[in-house]
Amino acid sequence: MTVRIGIIGAGVMGSDHARILHGSIAGATVTAVADPAQDRARAVARETGARTFSSAEELIASPFVDAVLIASHDSAHAKQVISCLEHRKPVLCEKPLAPTVSECQDLVDRQNALTGGIPLISVGFMRRFHPAYRELKDLLEEGAIGRPLMVLSSHRNVSSYPDGNSASTITNSGIHEIDVTAWLLNSPIESVSWHAPRNTALDGSRQDPQILHLRTADGVLTSVDVFLNARYGYEVRCEVVGERGTLELARPHLTTTNRAQTGSRSYTADWRPVFADAYRLQSQAWINALISGTRPALATAEDALTAARVAQALVDSMNSAGATITINHHQPSADESHAGGEHERTLTHV
Numbered sequence: 001m002t003v004r005i006g007i008i009g010a011g012v013m014g015s016d017h018a019r020i021l022h023g024s025i026a027g028a029t030v031t032a033v034a035d036p037a038q039d040r041a042r043a044v045a046r047e048t049g050a051r052t053f054s055s056a057e058e059l060i061a062s063p064f065v066d067a068v069l070i071a072s073h074d075s076a077h078a079k080q081v082i083s084c085l086e087h088r089k090p091v092l093c094e095k096p097l098a099p100t101v102s103e104c105q106d107l108v109d110r111q112n113a114l115t116g117g118i119p120l121i122s123v124g125f126m127r128r129f130h131p132a133y134r135e136l137k138d139l140l141e142e143g144a145i146g147r148p149l150m151v152l153s154s155h156r157n158v159s160s161y162p163d164g165n166s167a168s169t170i171t172n173s174g175i176h177e178i179d180v181t182a183w184l185l186n187s188p189i190e191s192v193s194w195h196a197p198r199n200t201a202l203d204g205s206r207q208d209p210q211i212l213h214l215r216t217a218d219g220v221l222t223s224v225d226v227f228l229n230a231r232y233g234y235e236v237r238c239e240v241v242g243e244r245g246t247l248e249l250a251r252p253h254l255t256t257t258n259r260a261q262t263g264s265r266s267y268t269a270d271w272r273p274v275f276a277d278a279y280r281l282q283s284q285a286w287i288n289a290l291i292s293g294t295r296p297a298l299a300t301a302e303d304a305l306t307a308a309r310v311a312q313a314l315v316d317s318m319n320s321a322g323a324t325i326t327i328n329h330h331q332p333s334a335d336e337s338h339a340g341g342e343h344e345r346t347l348t349h350v
């Protein structure tokens with residue numbers, strides 16, 4: 001069986017996913033692509049032999065599409081996922097599932113309202129498939145460093161997207177750190193606080209860098225710096241400090257040069273080479289599950305809702321001068337404006 005995939009959004013990620021699904025994934029073929037930027041859609045179509053559609057809705061309804069991969073702008077995700085649910089088509093949506101808690105909750109509710117069976121929504125938190133993160137998680141679970149106590153992480157980009165702001169640093173980029181931290185430690189994030197050093201002069205549109213503190217239910221404290229205009233290269237760091245040692249992701253530099261009594265290393269310009277295996281393994285796991293009719297091992301809509309709650313709590317902390325915000329994962333959210341209800345605020349400035 002070959003699963004016919006329609007790609008929505010033919011930008012950086014959509015064209016990369018199309019290339020991977022077309023060239024490296026057994027059991028998948030790319031048959032359709034939609035993007036309002038027709039030149040981008042046509043470029044993907046040329047590479048894969050897919051047909052182009054003028055709208056996401058037409059692509060989702062097409063009889064030539066069995067399953068959909070969404071890599072459009074964050075703000076378009078919810079509407080497109082709803083359309084996939086209405087057509088009962090499995091969908092792999094890039095992170096974030098949607099930028100707000102209320103939209104994620106709505107998608108979880110709509111999926112639950114469909115009668116039983118395997119969930120249709122998977123979410124592209126691909127770090128769960130990165131071999132180095134998986135090894136780190138396995139070693140933690142084997143007790144290689146005893147009980148974890150704290151995690152020190154960094155998320156560094158060369159430069160930020162032009163249309164973002166301080167909140168989207170959290171909901172778009174920080175969301176990876178939120179998901180992978182809870183997954184790695186196998187414990188939900190229960191409280192957060194947001195901190196800011198002085199701002200880089202290179203981005204007037206947002207606070208950059210930001211420091212996010214995440215405390216899991218088992219008491220492990222994670223500190224992540226998210227620095228979108230770090231300039232020197234793309235880099236993700238993660239060191240888990242335990243009672244009997246530390247575990248650290250290998251640094252994702254390309255080469256180390258030693259010459260003239262000096263050592264130096266080169267970095268990639270973005271995330272795609274660093275996480276190439278993760279994207280491929282995630283896509284293969286999705287296609288295998290679709291073919292075998294089993295539950296995909298990818299992040300679920302519920303995982304995305306959980307991450308969105310934590311992201312919103314961090315935005316609330318940002319808007320409360322770094323107050324510690326406690327998250328109640330059991331309470332359904334009212335809306336993303338949080339006019340009371342979902343978080344308990346502890347106005348401790350740390």
Ligand SMILES: NC(=O)c1ccc[n+]([C@@H]2O[C@H](COP(=O)([O-])OP(=O)(O)OC[C@H]3O[C@@H](n4cnc5c(N)ncnc54)[C@H](O)[C@@H]3O)[C@@H](O)[C@H]2O)c1
Binds near residue numbers: 009010040074094095
């Ligand atoms: N998992 C990851 O590591 C990772 C990395 C980067 C981006 N992302 C996510 O992937 C998605 C795409 O990011 P990108 O970097 O490719 O952005 P991009 O701007 O390069 O591409 C987005 C594309 O979507 C198209 N688009 C916008 N609205 C649309 C709509 N309504 N219907 C169809 N197409 C539409 C745009 O024309 C553009 O071509 C975002 O949600 C982003 O958060 C994930």
